[in-house]
Amino acid sequence: MTGQQAAELARTRQPLPEGERLSVIMLYYSVRGIYRSYEAKELTLEQAKRAKQDALREYDSLALSERCHIEDARRWSEICRVLNKAEKCGCEYCKEVARIFDGRQRMSKLA
Numbered sequence: 001m002t003g004q005q006a007a008e009l010a011r012t013r014q015p016l017p018e019g020e021r022l023s024v025i026m027l028y029y030s031v032r033g034i035y036r037s038y039e040a041k042e043l044t045l046e047q048a049k050r051a052k053q054d055a056l057r058e059y060d061s062l063a064l065s066e067r068c069h070i071e072d073a074r075r076w077s078e079i080c081r082v083l084n085k086a087e088k089c090g091c092e093y094c095k096e097v098a099r100i101f102d103g104r105q106r107m108s109k110l111a
Helices: 003-011 022-039 045-089 092-101
Strands: none
Touching: 003 022, 003 045, 022 045, 045 092
16 A cells, blocks of 8 residues: 555555554554544644655655565565575585574674
């Protein structure tokens, strides 16, 4: 779900689907609160617009962090898979590298 889609759900008071990422959940509730504050005349239209823009900007930053984290997790999963294979059927150097990566051996033993 995009930030604009989450903001639209909040504006129209539709429920947020379950299982959404943290960035979407935070944006949804932020925008919902902004609309409620505007309707209660706690915010002017300009303040509400600015607050919504700020919330969307924060969403973009958090969504990027989430995507990077997911990609890092995938990458490390693949690295671990390859290192596990090296541990089982690689040369002694490959096995040592695998032990260093998973923390069973300190790098100082290489020197």
